[in-house]
Amino acid sequence: MLIFFLVLLVVGIVLVTFVVTRRLPQAANLDIENLPAEKEARKKREIILRRIEAEGARMKEIWKKRLAPIRKIWGFFQLEFRRYVGRVERLWHHEQRTKKKERPAPLPTAGPAVEKIDAIIADAEEQLKRGAFERAEELFISAIKLDQKSHAAYRGLADTYNAKGSLNEALETYEFLLRLDPENDAAMVKVADLYEAEGNLEKAIQYYQQAVVANDSLSPRFYHLAELLLKVNQPATAKEAILSAVELEPKNPKYLDLLTEVGIQCGDKDLAKQGFDELRLVNAKNQKLVDFQDRINNL
Numbered sequence: 001m002l003i004f005f006l007v008l009l010v011v012g013i014v015l016v017t018f019v020v021t022r023r024l025p026q027a028a029n030l031d032i033e034n035l036p037a038e039k040e041a042r043k044k045r046e047i048i049l050r051r052i053e054a055e056g057a058r059m060k061e062i063w064k065k066r067l068a069p070i071r072k073i074w075g076f077f078q079l080e081f082r083r084y085v086g087r088v089e090r091l092w093h094h095e096q097r098t099k100k101k102e103r104p105a106p107l108p109t110a111g112p113a114v115e116k117i118d119a120i121i122a123d124a125e126e127q128l129k130r131g132a133f134e135r136a137e138e139l140f141i142s143a144i145k146l147d148q149k150s151h152a153a154y155r156g157l158a159d160t161y162n163a164k165g166s167l168n169e170a171l172e173t174y175e176f177l178l179r180l181d182p183e184n185d186a187a188m189v190k191v192a193d194l195y196e197a198e199g200n201l202e203k204a205i206q207y208y209q210q211a212v213v214a215n216d217s218l219s220p221r222f223y224h225l226a227e228l229l230l231k232v233n234q235p236a237t238a239k240e241a242i243l244s245a246v247e248l249e250p251k252n253p254k255y256l257d258l259l260t261e262v263g264i265q266c267g268d269k270d271l272a273k274q275g276f277d278e279l280r281l282v283n284a285k286n287q288k289l290v291d292f293q294d295r296i297n298n299l
Helices: 002-028 036-098 113-130 133-146 151-164 167-180 185-198 201-214 219-231 235-248 253-266 269-282 289-297
Strands: none
Touching (some): 113 133, 151 167, 151 185, 167 185, 185 201, 201 219, 219 235, 219 253, 253 269, 253 289, 269 289
């Protein structure tokens, strides 16, 4: 009996070994990726990857469009700068060729770049104060060559042109400075004054308005803006300007005089009387008081 069971056990082991051996290659070749769960997971990954790629491409196009104007503006600025410096250099070289003067001292060459530029500008400003316009111009242009964004160098060069009577060059240089430094209210006033000297009051008013917006603490600018606005027959706008000037300096007789005039031209009797009363208190001898009184009574 024992032998019989042993024979059965051996036969069973042989059968199991035979079956496993036959099925093992099939199990080894089983394509796990074709299982439903794996297919679904792979499909999800593919969908997510496609979404990521599509979103990346969309964002790339958006930023490409947003940056295009910036690249265009920067390219335009560089082109304008090259043109401007070229004009300045041609003008200076032309003047040097046509004027026979003693050769000036050599430019500073020692020291770090920033200190060198500061030294050149300081020297140029000193030359400008002395009235040595040619030397000042040469130095300011040299500083610009070393630092193409030096506000001080452009301002000094514009001041030099203005002082020597080269008004077109001064205007061009001040306007270029405003491209570099759009909040430079002093340059705005310089430009306004040059346009006023040309008789272009509309442009002068435009730049004075920009100047008082950039810096609203200087009463003379409001006062002069009001004067210009009266000259172009805009008393209503002039009223706002002169009121700002009076607010900053309430006892200034010149401002109160103009306030009264603006009130009369606007037909604003209360404003005209306010200006008149204040003017009479601070300057009772003003010869225009009688005329003002008559005009106010006729409002």
